[in-house]
Amino acid sequence: xxxxxxxxxxVTIKDIATKANVSVSTVSRVLNSSAxxxxxxxxxxxxAIEQMSFIxxxxxxxxxxxxxxxxxxxxxxxxxxxxxxxxxxxxxVTSEHGFSLSLYITNQDPEKEKYYLEEMIARRISxxxxxxxxxxxxxFIKKIQERMEILSIHADVHNVDYIDTAGREGTKDxxxxxxxxxxxxxxxxxxRFNITALQNRLLGxxxxxxxxxxxxxxxxxxxxxxxxxxxxxxxxxLLELKDRPxxxxxxxxxxxxxxxxxxxxxxxTIPQDISISSFDGLGITELLSPSLTTVIQPIATMGxxxxxxxxxxxxxxxxxxxxxxxxxxxxxxxESTCSPKI
Amino acid sequence: xxxxxxxxxxVTIKDIATKANVSVSTVSRVLNSSAxxxxxxxxxxxxAIEQMSFIxxxxxxxxxxxxxxxxxxxxxxxxxxxxxxxxxxxxxVTSEHGFSLSLYITNQDPEKEKYYLEEMIARRISxxxxxxxxxxxxxFIKKIQERMEILSIHADVHNVDYIDTAGREGTKDxxxxxxxxxxxxxxxxxxRFNITALQNRLLGxxxxxxxxxxxxxxxxxxxxxxxxxxxxxxxxxLLELKDRPxxxxxxxxxxxxxxxxxxxxxxxTIPQDISISSFDGLGITELLSPSLTTVIQPIATMGxxxxxxxxxxxxxxxxxxxxxxxxxxxxxxxESTCSPKI
DNA sequence: TAATATGATGAAAAGGTTTTCAAGAGGGTA
DNA sequence: TACCCTCTTGAAAACCTTTTCATCATATTA
Numbered sequence: 001x002x003x004x005x006x007x008x009x010x011v012t013i014k015d016i017a018t019k020a021n022v023s024v025s026t027v028s029r030v031l032n033s034s035a036x037x038x039x040x041x042x043x044x045x046x047x048a049i050e051q052m053s054f055i056x057x058x059x060x061x062x063x064x065x066x067x068x069x070x071x072x073x074x075x076x077x078x079x080x081x082x083x084x085x086x087x088x089x090x091x092x093v094t095s096e097h098g099f100s101l102s103l104y105i106t107n108q109d110p111e112k113e114k115y116y117l118e119e120m121i122a123r124r125i126s127x128x129x130x131x132x133x134x135x136x137x138x139x140f141i142k143k144i145q146e147r148m149e150i151l152s153i154h155a156d157v158h159n160v161d162y163i164d165t166a167g168r169e170g171t172k173d174x175x176x177x178x179x180x181x182x183x184x185x186x187x188x189x190x191x192r193f194n195i196t197a198l199q200n201r202l203l204g205x206x207x208x209x210x211x212x213x214x215x216x217x218x219x220x221x222x223x224x225x226x227x228x229x230x231x232x233x234x235x236x237x238l239l240e241l242k243d244r245p246x247x248x249x250x251x252x253x254x255x256x257x258x259x260x261x262x263x264x265x266x267x268x269t270i271p272q273d274i275s276i277s278s279f280d281g282l283g284i285t286e287l288l289s290p291s292l293t294t295v296i297q298p299i300a301t302m303g304x305x306x307x308x309x310x311x312x313x314x315x316x317x318x319x320x321x322x323x324x325x326x327x328x329x330x331x332x333x334x335e336s337t338c339s340p341k342i
Numbered sequence: 343x344x345x346x347x348x349x350x351x352x353v354t355i356k357d358i359a360t361k362a363n364v365s366v367s368t369v370s371r372v373l374n375s376s377a378x379x380x381x382x383x384x385x386x387x388x389x390a391i392e393q394m395s396f397i398x399x400x401x402x403x404x405x406x407x408x409x410x411x412x413x414x415x416x417x418x419x420x421x422x423x424x425x426x427x428x429x430x431x432x433x434x435v436t437s438e439h440g441f442s443l444s445l446y447i448t449n450q451d452p453e454k455e456k457y458y459l460e461e462m463i464a465r466r467i468s469x470x471x472x473x474x475x476x477x478x479x480x481x482f483i484k485k486i487q488e489r490m491e492i493l494s495i496h497a498d499v500h501n502v503d504y505i506d507t508a509g510r511e512g513t514k515d516x517x518x519x520x521x522x523x524x525x526x527x528x529x530x531x532x533x534r535f536n537i538t539a540l541q542n543r544l545l546g547x548x549x550x551x552x553x554x555x556x557x558x559x560x561x562x563x564x565x566x567x568x569x570x571x572x573x574x575x576x577x578x579x580l581l582e583l584k585d586r587p588x589x590x591x592x593x594x595x596x597x598x599x600x601x602x603x604x605x606x607x608x609x610x611t612i613p614q615d616i617s618i619s620s621f622d623g624l625g626i627t628e629l630l631s632p633s634l635t636t637v638i639q640p641i642a643t644m645g646x647x648x649x650x651x652x653x654x655x656x657x658x659x660x661x662x663x664x665x666x667x668x669x670x671x672x673x674x675x676x677e678s679t680c681s682p683k684i
Numbered sequence: 685t686a687a688t689a690t691g692a693t694g695a696a697a698a699g700g701t702t703t704t705c706a707a708g709a710g711g712g713t714a
Numbered sequence: 715t716a717c718c719c720t721c722t723t724g725a726a727a728a729c730c731t732t733t734t735c736a737t738c739a740t741a742t743t744a
Contacts, residue, residue: 010408010489012730023694028732038692053485058464059404060730064699066352068401068465070444078430079625084420091420091447100465102412102444105433122400123410123442143395147352232629261629283421287574287603354700365724370702377703380722402700406729689742697734704727713718 011052020048070100072120072128076108080254081284089303108193110134121147127310132195151310154197162324163306165297170329171204174277174295178247182339187238187245190223192230231258246340247275253285275337290335297329353394361390412442414462414470418450422596423626431645450535452476463489469652474537493652496539504666505648507639512671513546516619516637520589524681529580529587532565534572573600588682589617595627617679632677639671
């Protein structure tokens with residue numbers, strides 16, 4: 001039987017020092033190039049490291065440095081393909097800078113969010129990027145901030161660095177597009193989480209309608225979605241309305257997919273029978289058919305900026321002023337929207 | 343201007359000891375319930391902890407415990423929705439057991455894979471789950487194994503715990519289904535990464551054809567896919583063949599989506615003009631239309647088992663025998679397959 | 685030549701825990 | 715009364731680094 005047994009080989013900086021016949025301080029200097037070391041000693045030390053395949057203990061390092069050189073990303077869920085996409089962009093930056101990336105999935109449970117943030121502090125995580133958080137307890141956040149950098153995406157938290165995309169304006173744009181096509185009965189499908197981004201985009205929806213003097217029909221707006229198959233179930237409901245909308249805008253593309261399924265199942269055709277629009281610009285959505293009219297938010301850029309900013313703050317903890325960055329969106333008109341049937 | 347300035351408040355076990363008028367050892371005992379402490383002292387200590395909002399330093403803890411109580415998950419990519427799905431199941435288990443989860447994305451670059459594994463050791467990660475690895479260097483793996491638990495998914499690495507699903511059998515099943523419908527010209531679309539799982543499922547494809555005496559047409563098999571839009575581009579190529587297949591099996595569902603797009607773009611209908619089948623059973627795929635005939639592999643179970651097994655091994659490092667678990671798959675016939683036109 | 689700067693190195697403290705060992709206080713038993 | 719146990723606690727070592735301070739040798743400057 002194959003035996004994967006183990007002898008815990010733990011060579012330390014001390015062993016290297018002994019082998020290279022120098023002090024541990026010198027080894028440390030070689031390791032970190034933190035002070036000049038003569039060419040010959042350096043060579044000896046390097047050789048010892050190589051021979052003993054020494055790997056420095058980051059735990060000990062972090063202990064004295066008071067930081068673990070790692071970033072946490074706290075997300076409500078991961079099934080929505082928006083998250084993998086932004087994770088990818090964040091991971092790229094962390095790995096470039098020698099930070100590791102920890103993932104925390106909260107299901108947007110505020111208790112869990114708080115618990116995780118404290119856990120991050122325990123682990124001396126250097127900084128946390130939180131997205132779509134539901135925490136509103138400013139005092140708590142302030143306490144956390146005393147111990148760790150935080151940056152929030154898609155939710156404007158008091159005194160916390162903030163990155164978002166122009167959800168209100170972007171949504172207004174696409175709704176105006178629908179209106180310009182002749183739609184007056186426009187549905188709005190929200191999302192399972194009650195996040196500020198949702199409220200924000202909903203405002204854009206109302207802006208557009210109001211701007212054109214179209215009364216807001218609350219029956220057309222569905223905010224809190226079911227846990228399973230969000231989008232699918234909601235779209236179904238909208239389709240069952242006596243005076244059903246001729247167009248539906250979906251808060252995000254994950255929801256739009258569900259709507260697509262529901263509409264096809266009902267035997268209706270997009271866009272002839274009903275127009276669909278959405279918000280996100282996910283790579284994967286480009287495979288949808290008919291292609292989806294959507295508001296593209298620069299997801300990768302958002303992740304990249306967020307991560308770069310938090311790393312900058314970590315490396316240079318004296319930047320004390322809250323930063324806010326709102327990135328522009330871009331409407332892309334594709335096949336899923338057209339004028340309503342007369 | 344809002345000022346988020348900081349005074350690094352770092353209360354330690356020592357401060358608690360002073361405040362509660364006990365020794366640090368006693369505080370530690372309270373913290374870990376590692377030894378009996380009298381009711382009254384415990385109370386005083388707890389009060390001090392509460393009052394000073396003390397959070398123990400996991401770095402220091404990990405240093406003496408020689409482990410950071412964290413699991414790493416190393417994946418080649420994250421765009422394929424298979425990964426979020428398995429991440430979710432793993433995160434559930436890690437968080438239940440008080441482990442944190444670190445994510446490493448390798449793009450299946452063997453150098454990066456090695457680099458990351460060493461980084462994990464530096465960080466005293468307790469265990470690494472690796473999936474679809476391309477590392478074949480047994481010596482290297484053995485060295486890693488001396489320092490950290492490893493478990494491999496979808497790739498059988500020498501002497502490393504191994505979890506997989508029955509890709510060969512599952513693929514054979516679905517190909518036989520296509521054959522039974524009357525298909526003889528069956529394409530196979532692979533994936534962008536050259537992983538053992540791919541070779542494995544390809545064997546199942548060949549098993550089925552051979553079993554029915556159908557000659558294997560190499561033109562119908564495409565293994566190495568382009569980086570962008572895998573599936574889409576490949577399906578296009580297959581459609582352009584003079585004698586094009588009447589059915590296409592896709593290695594995974596991410597690829598199948600691309601194939602759907604290509605086929606619709608070519609003005610063909612699924613399944614009347616061409617049947618499509620795949621492998622995965624992703625939740626998100628249920629939204630595809632027409633619904634996809636697929637081989638369901640128990641992704642969440644796989645992640646859960648993997649994580650539970652590695653945690654068991656971490657907690658109990660004397661299990662020295664390689665474990666292999668192969669989970670069964672299940673064919674689900676839906677709308678995307680039918681008999682070929684005569 | 686004397687004073688000073690620079691380069692190379694080591695010793696020891698610090699970072700915050702857990703763990704081992706030792707010891708004191710009571711209670712019970714012979 | 716003398717001895718042994720158990721319960722509770724503290725002191726100190728260990729975990730593995732980085733960093734500060736000090737020392738010595740050599741090179742530079744006045």
